[in-house]
Amino acid sequence: MYTTRDAQNDVFSVLDRYAVSTGDPDSADAASRVEVLRVSQPFTNHNAGMITFGKDGYLYVSLGDGGAGGDPLNNAQNRTTLLGNILRIDVATLPYTVPADNPFVGEGGGVREEIWAYGLRNPWRFSFDRETGDLWCGDVGQSSREEINRIQAGDNCGWRTYEGTRQNTDLGGASPDDFLAPVHDYPGALGRAVIGGYVYRGARVPSLRGSYVYGDHTSGRIWALVDDGVNTVSTTEIAHIPEVTGFGEDRNADVIATSFSSNGSLWRFVEPGGGAIPEFPQTLAATGLFTDTGNLTATPGLIEYGVNEPFWSDGATKRRWIGLPGQTRIGFSSTGAWSFPLGTILVKHFELQLATGATRRLETRVLIRSDLGWDGYVYRWNEAQTDADLLSGGTTDVFQVADPDAPGGEREQTWAYPGRADCIGCHAEASGFVLGVNTRQINRDFEFPLEPDNQLRTWNHLDLFTTDIGAAGGHPAYPDPSDETVELGTRARAYLAVNCSNCHQPGGPAPGNMDLRFDTPRDEMVAIDVTAKRGDLGIANAVRIRPGAKESSVVWERMRRTDGTTMPPLTHHVPDTFGIELIGNWIDSGAN
Numbered sequence: 001m002y003t004t005r006d007a008q009n010d011v012f013s014v015l016d017r018y019a020v021s022t023g024d025p026d027s028a029d030a031a032s033r034v035e036v037l038r039v040s041q042p043f044t045n046h047n048a049g050m051i052t053f054g055k056d057g058y059l060y061v062s063l064g065d066g067g068a069g070g071d072p073l074n075n076a077q078n079r080t081t082l083l084g085n086i087l088r089i090d091v092a093t094l095p096y097t098v099p100a101d102n103p104f105v106g107e108g109g110g111v112r113e114e115i116w117a118y119g120l121r122n123p124w125r126f127s128f129d130r131e132t133g134d135l136w137c138g139d140v141g142q143s144s145r146e147e148i149n150r151i152q153a154g155d156n157c158g159w160r161t162y163e164g165t166r167q168n169t170d171l172g173g174a175s176p177d178d179f180l181a182p183v184h185d186y187p188g189a190l191g192r193a194v195i196g197g198y199v200y201r202g203a204r205v206p207s208l209r210g211s212y213v214y215g216d217h218t219s220g221r222i223w224a225l226v227d228d229g230v231n232t233v234s235t236t237e238i239a240h241i242p243e244v245t246g247f248g249e250d251r252n253a254d255v256i257a258t259s260f261s262s263n264g265s266l267w268r269f270v271e272p273g274g275g276a277i278p279e280f281p282q283t284l285a286a287t288g289l290f291t292d293t294g295n296l297t298a299t300p301g302l303i304e305y306g307v308n309e310p311f312w313s314d315g316a317t318k319r320r321w322i323g324l325p326g327q328t329r330i331g332f333s334s335t336g337a338w339s340f341p342l343g344t345i346l347v348k349h350f351e352l353q354l355a356t357g358a359t360r361r362l363e364t365r366v367l368i369r370s371d372l373g374w375d376g377y378v379y380r381w382n383e384a385q386t387d388a389d390l391l392s393g394g395t396t397d398v399f400q401v402a403d404p405d406a407p408g409g410e411r412e413q414t415w416a417y418p419g420r421a422d423c424i425g426c427h428a429e430a431s432g433f434v435l436g437v438n439t440r441q442i443n444r445d446f447e448f449p450l451e452p453d454n455q456l457r458t459w460n461h462l463d464l465f466t467t468d469i470g471a472a473g474g475h476p477a478y479p480d481p482s483d484e485t486v487e488l489g490t491r492a493r494a495y496l497a498v499n500c501s502n503c504h505q506p507g508g509p510a511p512g513n514m515d516l517r518f519d520t521p522r523d524e525m526v527a528i529d530v531t532a533k534r535g536d537l538g539i540a541n542a543v544r545i546r547p548g549a550k551e552s553s554v555v556w557e558r559m560r561r562t563d564g565t566t567m568p569p570l571t572h573h574v575p576d577t578f579g580i581e582l583i584g585n586w587i588d589s590g591a592n
Helices: 420-426 455-461 488-499 554-560 577-588
Strands: 002-005 011-017 034-041 051-053 059-063 085-089 115-118 125-128 135-139 145-151 184-187 194-199 212-216 221-227 232-240 244-249 255-259 290-292 303-305 317-323 345-353 359-370 373-381 388-390 395-402 410-417 445-447 452-454
Touching (some): 125 194, 125 244, 145 212, 184 232, 194 255, 345 395, 359 388, 359 410, 373 420, 445 455, 554 577
Antiparallel strands (some): 002 011, 011 034, 051 059, 145 184, 194 212, 212 221, 303 317, 345 359, 373 388
């Protein structure tokens, strides 16, 4: 099963059948392809799921709800479409037939008889327990809950009426008992894309025997869920695999994991040994990153730095530090992402100016590269502003800030602290994991303790790179976004690159194929006069970017919003008026 486009650029999920090659039992005969099923997809996300045979010999196929956000076409509750369902088909006769005991056979009214269970949003991975035959499914949530279901024939798994255990829309006259309750669900603070796994029936790891092993793509957390057939007995975090994408079983029922970050490797579980894993420092002071935490005096070895084009962070001011272990060095690239050695630490500190004139320390984020990838930790400053405590998940605070346009000259501002899953969701592989430390950002002057100097020149002088990079002037740099002597398009593209391209680039976590990197040619951005695929926001004939008309451009409109349609989507409550004006002027001028 795979996703493809036709000559008109329409998206389809396709199920194909191949015969085994007569010359190689481990290969398929390329000439034997038969198309079994083709499903039109209205949007570019939630397109594909999983296929596997049940013990009954029938093929089970999962399909997402068709994409966008919030299931706008209500596909998952509409049994006249194949979207948002698990299908059960007989492929013994091609292209396929419907088993006579499927739950909706003969119902009529256009109901698709292939449906075995429905009400699913993005059932990326499901599996059968090889001992009990139970079907377990991980269904990726919208924004609040990720869920695990144990599904039987005819079940309505709830979406979009329910997101996990949270009611999402009006019941419309239905009873809560009409919907299958998840075996387990968890909040976005623990992860944002559940990856369904397997009930462990192998022998290599006795402690996992009978546990349902699953994970989360964004946070990398791996759990073992123990269920007694009626209730969840326990859910224990057992491992961390960065950007986990799927699970499988070998011939001995041992569970194997795959990952975007594993360089083609497979992950196998082993019994833990060597004692308990040390607890991560619970306060910022305990990390040892600062010799004087109250005054933010960095430990020797941490280098403070600045960037040319700051990411918009709801009006907060920021400070940044980097530290490398021992004599290790950075792999330099003039235009691409840098590579960082194991043990690299990045620190970013956030402060907000309050209506009283006082400066409020909000949070300090720590990003560390371990042998399992990059891990993010968030410390929230205490009321005394003397230290910060490690957060276990995302949370919010509300502050009074000055605003001359608000009644009385001040207003409330919500500050959202990200959870660990949010950190890894943004610091993804496509962007090189590290977002602000690259040539275009670092190539600028900085006020070092002794004297100001260009950061690239200083870092090169300190031998922080694996090679001599030469003169800083020979490398590119993002412009000051407020410098009107710089061409408007250059400043606008730099803004989009820093604030948007981390997700909107090939291989990035955002759907839709838009590429907002700085060097991408205009006609390859998949943005100019391209129809918006994830909702038109009420704009007639909406496109992503319409040259000469910012009001018809979804990209610009999303920047102005603070509801569920805003971009960037995480921890964002205050629009960037400067950025909105900059991008709006660029679009109105022709977006060149």
